[in-house]
Amino acid sequence: MPRPLLMTTTLLLLSLSISLPSQAQAPTKIGTMPISSDLDRYAVELLKVVFEHTDGKYVQVPQTGEQRTQGRVIEDIKNGVTQIMWAATDQTLESELTPIRIPILKGFLGHRIFLIRKGDQARFDHVKTLDDLKQIKLGQGTTWADTKIMKANNLNVVTTQKFAGLMYMLDGGRFDAFPRGVSEPWSEVNFGGLQLEVEKRIMLIYKMPMYFFTNKSNGALAKDIELGLNRAIADGSFDKVFFNDPSIRSALEKADIKNRIILHLDNPTLSKETPINRPELWLDVNSL
Incomplete structure (x- = not known):
């Protein structure tokens, strides 16, 4: 008689072990x-x-x-x-x-405002369209993705390899505005003691x-x-x-985006799979 009892207990324990959830795996x-x-x-x-x-x-x-x-x-x-x-x-x-x-x-990376020479703001106060902006020389890095975008939109782009070179070229009048990501120019405006300021009225978005x-x-x-x-x-x-x-x-x-003129650029470098038709994925400057 003991043997069947032992077998029954073993089967019961086996059944319970199978039915109980396994221990959670470590992440x-x-x-x-x-x-x-x-x-x-x-x-x-x-x-x-x-x-x-x-x-x-x-x-x-x-x-x-x-x-x-x-x-x-x-x-x-x-x-x-x-x-x-x-x-x-x-x-x-x-x-x-x-x-x-x-x-x-x-x-957010596709929202660009300009570094300009101190005292040049009045020149940009007259820019209201992309055609107006085409009269302004913009500085960019030679291999930057933004450079391809701006050239594809027929903007007047001057390029060089190094960031520091762009800052000195702006100060020296080789071009008139340096488009920067929205979070960037505030810490760059005092670069090397140059006489620069952040332009107040224009934002590029692509x-x-x-x-x-x-x-x-x-x-x-x-x-x-x-x-x-x-x-x-x-x-x-x-x-x-x-x-x-x-x-x-x-x-x-x-x-101060709500007080800026927004100029939209096309980005022909994007893949066809880019989710441009999902508005919830993109920053809406009109809602700020």
Whole structure:
């Protein structure tokens, strides 16, 4: 008689072990780019919210060490050293890595205001259209994505390789305005003791999304990031991170966008998959 009782107990325990939920797996550690700027800090904060919307499957571990070139980070992604990077997109980058096509900065990079020479504001007070702007020489980096966009819109662009060179060329009258991202000119206006100021009336806007990118072989991670981003957009936590970011909030306040003339440019460098028909993904300056 003892043997059947032992067998019954064993079967019962086996049944219970099968029916009980298995212990939750520890979240997968995801390596991200080092934090070396306000933008990096923002991206890490947003990614934290994204992972909170993916059922605790992941935890990010920012890489340590010095700032790396974009080329180096791309290689780190391809080699599996890093799992996620963020960058302004172009078709070449999208061919090398998997883009998660939700602009993590709501297209903020494509909002440009000018550095000009101190005392030149009156010249820009007369600019009201793109045709007016074509009479103004704009400075840009030779290889910058913005340069291609401005040239494609037939603006008068003067280029050189180095950022410092552009600042000195502006001061020296080689061109008349240096388009900068909305958050950039406030810390640059005193560069090298030059006599510069931030132009007060004009803003260029073009679609220039910054995406999260993953290795092409890591499709599951890319899908989970997209899911987390869409969930964060739907419940408002995405916008909460964006509008509460100190550097973004400060830039929007200083730029005084509501009192600027907005000139829209086409961006022919975007891939056809860019989500331009999802207005909730882009910053609406008319709502500020």
